[in-house]
Amino acid sequence: MTGETHRTAAADDALNSMTGFGRAEGALGAARWTWELRSVNGKGLDVRLRLPGGLESIETQAREIVSRRLSRGNVSANLSYQRGQGDLVPQVNETGLNAVLTSLEAIRAHVPDAAPVALEAILAQKGVIDWKEPEEDETEREALETALLESLGEALNALCAMRASEGRAIETVLRGQLATIADLTQQAEDAPCRSLDAIRARLSAQVAALMETGAGLDPARLHQEAALLATKADIREELDRLVAHVAAARALLDKGGPVGRRFDFLAQEFNREANTLCSKSNGTELTAIGLELKTVIDQMREQIQNLE
Known part of the structure; x- marks a missing residue:
């Protein structure tokens, strides 16, 4: 074309x-x-x-x-x-010229001794000469x-x-943010509050405190509830998905091209895992990590909005 x-x-x-x-x-x-x-x-x-x-x-x-x-x-x-x-050509406007000449005749009828009007003055009157573009051939x-x-x-x-130049700048920022997300995910993985010993000790202390109230609680029932709580607090799946999302995001950056829509969808998945991690947190350290994850993900989503 x-x-x-x-x-x-x-x-x-x-x-x-x-x-x-x-x-x-x-x-x-x-x-x-x-x-x-x-x-x-x-x-x-x-x-x-x-x-x-x-x-x-x-x-x-x-x-x-x-x-x-x-x-x-x-x-x-x-x-x-x-x-x-220079491309415009003059063309006499017959209607305009006749109107000017008629007006001159009318004036001369009232002022018969008036000097003749020069041709240049007549042509200078508005509407007598039109400047038009010449006809173009095909x-x-x-x-x-x-x-x-x-x-x-x-x-x-x-x-x-310019779009490519700004795209390279955005890519640099996104790779840095993904590195931060990967680091925070590893910090969550290594958080002391997630260890089996820490979970066991915390639940044991909570059960012991309940038993001391003399409320006649069933130890077997308490054990079942404690196991259920431990299961609900497990963030293994969220951490695995965050690792997978980081890998997928880096693959999109490596692929390049118009990946903005897919990256935006992936950012929503990042945000969902960070929210779940915060809701399942069983310690202040893990909560802090989850909140930092949400901050970085929000910043990443702002950058993604500029991607083609």
Whole structure:
């Protein structure tokens, strides 16, 4: 397609932001134009074109060029176009000229001795001469459209370069946050309050305190309840899933490309495990780790919102 630029294999592997700006200028003969492209976050791809009157014929091709390069983001593409004054040709407006001549005749009827009005003065009257663009043949029109779409491709290259640059910065931040999540998960794994001896001692102390109240509690029943509580407080599955989520997130970063939606879903899973870990916590240390996990995950989700 005219003006189309293709993604390279390296571009396919890049992690891109949805925020960027691109600008390109072009010229053909006396005509001058400027493309300006801006993109911000969006759930899908929304391309909004602003084209001058008379150039609506390139809209479909322009949209296709953008959609072949981008998969997400709200994109605005504005074309400023100026045709050189030298390309305009004068044309007598018969209606306007007749109106001026009729007015002059009426005035002369009242002032017969008035000096004749110079031709230049008549032509200078508003509406007598119209400046119009010359008729374009099909070849000239195709050449203009080709040049405009090529310039759009250049502006799109600049936009994609900025999105890729910001994408690399986001990737660096995300990898750091994943490392922090992995470290916190290991801290939760190693938390002393999770050891069997710690759980046994804590439950034994609680059972002993209950027995001292003389409430006539059944030791066997208390043992069953204690075992049930210990089972409910087990976070083995949550820790295993957090480890798996970190591996999956790193795989997405390694894969690159438009992975924003999948990463956002994964971030929701991260948050779910952190919430469950906090609810099952059986010690202040583990609670603190869970809260820190939630903070890092929230920060990570903010970054993910910028990903294509």
